[in-house]
Amino acid sequence: MRAVCNTEQLGRKLALVSRGVSTRSSVDVLGGIMLEGTEGELRLSATDMDVSIQTSSPAEVEEEGRVVIPARIFNDIVRSLPVGELVLEHESVEGTVRLAAGKNEYRIRSYAVEDFPKLPVFTAEDAFAISGEVLVETVEKVSRSYSRDETRPVLTGILISFEGARLRMVTTDSYRLSIKETDIVTNFEGKRDAIIPARAMQEVGRIFSGSGEENIEVVLGENQALFRIGDVLFGTRLIEGNFPEYRRLLPERFEREVYVPREELVGTLRRVSLFTQRQNPPVPVTLSFAEGEVEVSVRSQELGEAHEKLPATSEEEFQISFNPGYLLDGVSAVDSERVLFRFNESLKPALIVPGGDEEDNFLYLIMPMRDPARV
Numbered sequence: 085m086r087a088v089c090n091t092e093q094l095g096r097k098l099a100l101v102s103r104g105v106s107t108r109s110s111v112d113v114l115g116g117i118m119l120e121g122t123e124g125e126l127r128l129s130a131t132d133m134d135v136s137i138q139t140s141s142p143a144e145v146e147e148e149g150r151v152v153i154p155a156r157i158f159n160d161i162v163r164s165l166p167v168g169e170l171v172l173e174h175e176s177v178e179g180t181v182r183l184a185a186g187k188n189e190y191r192i193r194s195y196a197v198e199d200f201p202k203l204p205v206f207t208a209e210d211a212f213a214i215s216g217e218v219l220v221e222t223v224e225k226v227s228r229s230y231s232r233d234e235t236r237p238v239l240t241g242i243l244i245s246f247e248g249a250r251l252r253m254v255t256t257d258s259y260r261l262s263i264k265e266t267d268i269v270t271n272f273e274g275k276r277d278a279i280i281p282a283r284a285m286q287e288v289g290r291i292f293s294g295s296g297e298e299n300i301e302v303v304l305g306e307n308q309a310l311f312r313i314g315d316v317l318f319g320t321r322l323i324e325g326n327f328p329e330y331r332r333l334l335p336e337r338f339e340r341e342v343y344v345p346r347e348e349l350v351g352t353l354r355r356v357s358l359f360t361q362r363q364n365p366p367v368p369v370t371l372s373f374a375e376g377e378v379e380v381s382v383r384s385q386e387l388g389e390a391h392e393k394l395p396a397t398s399e400e401e402f403q404i405s406f407n408p409g410y411l412l413d414g415v416s417a418v419d420s421e422r423v424l425f426r427f428n429e430s431l432k433p434a435l436i437v438p439g440g441d442e443e444d445n446f447l448y449l450i451m452p453m454r455d456p457a458r459v
Contacts, residue, residue, distance in 0.1 A: 085119070085120075085121045085145075085147055085148060085149025085150065085151055085172070085173070085174040086121070086145070086146045086147040086149075086171070086172070086173045086174070087119075087121045087126055087143040087144065087145045087146065087147075087171075087172050087173075088143060088144040088146065088169060088170070088171050088172075089126060089141060089142065089143035089144070089169075089170055089172070090142070090167070090168070090169065090170070091162055091165045091166070091167055091168055091169070091170045091185065092167045093141050093142055094126070094141045094143075094162055094170060095159075095162045095163050095165075096141075097128055097139050097140070097141040098117070098128065098155075098158065098159045098162055098163070099159065099163070100137065100139060100291070100294075100316065101117055101128045101129065101130045101137045101138070101139055102117065102130065102155050102159050103130075103137060103287065104129075104130035104131055104132060104135050104136055104137035104318075105117065105130045105132065105155040105156075106131075106132035106133070107132075108132075109132060109133070112154075112195055113152055113195045113196065113199040113200050113201075114131065114132055114133065114201075115154060115155055115156070116130075116152040116153055116154050116155055116194075116195045116200070117129065117130050117152065117153055117155045117158060117159075118130070118150060118151070118152045118197065118200050119150065119151050119152075119153060119172070120149075120150045121143065121145040121147070121148050121149055121150075122145060122148055123145060123148075124142065124143070124144075124145065125140040125141065125142055125143055125145070126140060126141045126142075126143040126145070126172075127139075127140050128140065128141060129200075129203055130155065131201055131203060131319075133201065133321075134281070134284075134320065134321050135281075135284055135287065135318070135319060135320045135321075136203050136204065136317075136318070136319040136320075137291075137316065137317070137318055137319075138203060138316070138317040138319075139315055139316045139317070140315050149174055150197045151174040151181055151194050151197060152194055152195040152196070152197050152199075152200050153181050153192055153194055153195075154192060154193070154195070157192055158181075158192060161183060161190055161192075162183075165185050165188070166185075168185060168186065169185065169186075170183060170184070170185045171183070171184040171185070174194065175191075178191075179193060179194055180192060180193055180194060181194050203319070204305070204308060204310055204317075204319045206301075206303060206310050206312050206317055207303060208301075210303045210304075211301045211302060211303045211312070212246075212268060212269075212270045212272050212301070212302055213268070213269040213270045213299040213300065213301050213302070214251065214268040214269055214299065214300055214302060215268075215269055215298065215299060215300075216292040216295075216297055216298060216299055216300045216313070217298075218251075218266050218267070218268075219251075219288070219289070219292070219300055220288075220289040220292055220293065221266075222251070222253050222264045222266050223242070223253065223282075223285045223286060223288070223289050224289070225253075225262060225264045225417045225446055226242060226253045226254065226255040226262040226263070226264050227242070227255065227282055227285070227286060228255075228260075228262060228413040228414070228416075228417060228448075229255045229256060229257055229259075229260040229261060229262040229410075229413065229448070230242060230255040230256075230257060230282040231256070231257035231258070232257075233257070237323050237324075237325060238279060238323055238325040238326065238327055238328075239255075239256060239257055239258065239328075240281060240282060240283075240323070241255075241279040241280055241281050241282055241323040241327075242254070242255050242279070242280050242281075242282050242285055243255070243277060243278075243279050243327045243330075244277070244278050244279075244280055245275070245276070245277045246268070246272040246275065246276045246277075246304070247272065247274075247275040247276075248272065249267050249268055249272075250265060250266070250267060250268070251265065251266050251267070251268050252264070252265045254327070254330055255282065256328060256330060256333075259407065259410060259450070259451050260410050260413070260414065260448060260449060260450045260451065261330055261333055261334075261448070261449040261450075262414075262417070262446075262447075262448050262449075263330070263446070263447050263448075264445060264446045265445040265446075266445060269299055276304055277327075278304055278309060278322050279322060279323040279324075279325065279327055280309050280320060280322060280323070281320060281321070281323060284309075284318075284320035287318065288300070288311050288313070288318055291311075291313050291316055291318055292313050295313050295314045295316065296314070297313050297314045300312070300313050301313075307321060307322050307324075308320060308321050308322060309322060333433065333449060334435075334447075334449060335428060335432070335433065335435070338426035338427060338428055338435065339427065339428050339429075340398075340400075340402060340425075340426070340427040340428070341397075341424060341425070341426050341427075342373060342378070342396050342397055342398045342424070342425045342427070343396065343397040343422045343423070343424055343425075343439045344378060344394055344395070344396045344397075344422065344423050344425065344439075345394065345395065345421065345422055345423075346415060346418055346420065346421060346422055346423045346439070347421075348394050348395075349380075349394060349415055349423060350412070350415055350416055352380045352392045352394060353369065353380065353408065353411060353412045353415060354412065355390065355392065356369055356380055356381065356382045356390040356391075356392060356408070357369065357382070357408040357409070357412060358390070359382045359384045359387045359388060359389070359390045360382055360384060360408045363384065363386060366407050366408065366409070366453075367382060367383070367384045367408070368382075368405035368406060368407065368408070368453040368454075368455040369381070369382050369405065369406055369407075369408040369411060370382070370403060370404070370405040370455055371403070371404050371405070371406070371425075372401075372402075372403045373396060373398035373400070373401060373402040373403070374398065374400075374401050375398065375399055375400070376395065376396065376397075376398065377393050377394065377395055377396055377398070378393070378394050378395075378396040378398060379391060379392070379393050380392050380393075380394065382408070383455075402427065402430070403430060404427060404430045404434060404452050405430075405452055405453045405454065405455040406434075406450060406452055406453055407450075407453055410450055411450065413448075414436040414448035414450055415436060417446065417448060418436065418437070418438050418439070418446070418448075419438060419446075420438035420439050420440035421439070421440065422439030422440065423436060423437075423438075423439050424436070424437050424438065424439035430452060431452055431454070432452070433449050433450065433451055433452070434449070434450055434452060435447060435448070435449055435450075436448040436449075436450065
C-alpha cells in the first residue's frame with residue numbers, strides 16, 4: 085500500500101478512531117489502527133472487541149492495500165508533524181510502514197493484518213434515523229443514574245426501547261431511576277429492547293457533537309448496535325441480561341405534589357452540598373416543607389451546618405432527606421422553570437418531573453435517606 089495524504093486531515097481522523105483502540109488488552113493487534121487504501125481515501129478502523137470505530141480520510145492512493153499500525157506512536161508522529169503532505173508506504177517484506185513528510189522519515193513496525201478482527205458492516209436497509217440532538221439530550225439526561233459498578237453489568241447500560249416513532253431510555257443504579265421518551269425521525273418497524281453500554285452511548289454523543297450532521301442512523305443487531313454519523317461508523321456490543329422491571333418501582337399514586345423554582349433550587353443545592361463533600365457515608369440533604377416554603381439544610385459533624393429557604397407550593401409540614409448528589413442530578417435534568425416533586429411517606433421513593441405544562445416525558449425516581457442527625 086502507498087498513499088499520500090494531508091497531515092492535518094489525517095490527524096483529525098486518527099484522534100477520532102484512536103478512541104476505539106484497546107489500551108489494556110494483551111493482544112497487540114488490538115492496540116493498532118488498520119489502514120486500508122482504496123480509491124480516493126484511507127479507511128481507518130480500530131476496535132477493543134467491545135466497541136469499534138471506522139472512518140475515512142481523503143488520500144491519493146497510488147497502491148491499494150491494508151496494514152495495521154500501532155496506534156499510539158502513529159498518532160503521536162502525525163500529530164507532531166507540521167501541516168503538509170505525508171506519504172505512507174507499507175513495506176511488506178520488512179514488516180514496516182514508512183512515513184515520509186518533507187525531509188522527515190520514520191519506519192514503524194506493523195502488525196499482521198490477518199490478525200485484526202473482522203468489523204461489523206452497516207446495512208442501510210435495516211437502518212432507521214433519529215435526530216442527533218435529541219439522542220444526545222436523551223443520553224445526557226438518563227446518564228446521571230446508570231451504575232458504575234462493573235459487578236452488575238446490566239446496570240452499567242441504558243435500556244433503549246424502540247417502538248414505532250417513539251424511543252425510550254431507562255437507567256438505574258438501584259438508588260435512582262431515570263426515564264426519558266422522545267420521537268425518532270423514521271419509524272422503527274415492530275418493537276425492540278436493547279441494553280447498550282452507557283459509556284458507548286456517551287461516545288456516540290461526542291462523535292455527533294463534532295460531526296456537523298443532523299441525524300444519526302441506527303442498526304440494531306442481535307448482539308450489537310451500529311451508529312452511522314456522517315462518515316463515521318461506531319459499533320458497540322449489547323449487554324446481555326435482564327434489565328430490572330423498572331415499572332414496578334413507580335408508585336401508582338402520590339399523596340403530595342409540591343412545585344419549587346428550579347434555578348433557585350439548583351443554586352441552593354450546590355451551596356449546601358459544599359458541607360457534604362468527600363464524606364463517607366454521604367451526609368444527607370433535608371427538605372423541610374411548610375406552608376408556602378421549603379428549607380433546604382445540611383448538618384455535618386465535620387464541617388457545620390447550612391440552611392436556605394425557598395418558596396414552594398406546599399401546604400403542610402413534611403420532611404424528607406436525600407443523597408445530595410443524587411438530588412442535584414435529578415433537579416438539574418429538569419428543563420422547566422419549576423420542579424414538581426411527588427411524595428408519599430418520608431422513607432418511600434420520591435418522583436421529580438418537569439413542573440410546566442409540557443408533556444412529562446422525563447422522570448427521575450429517587451430513594452430517600454435516613455438522616456442520622458435528625459433521628
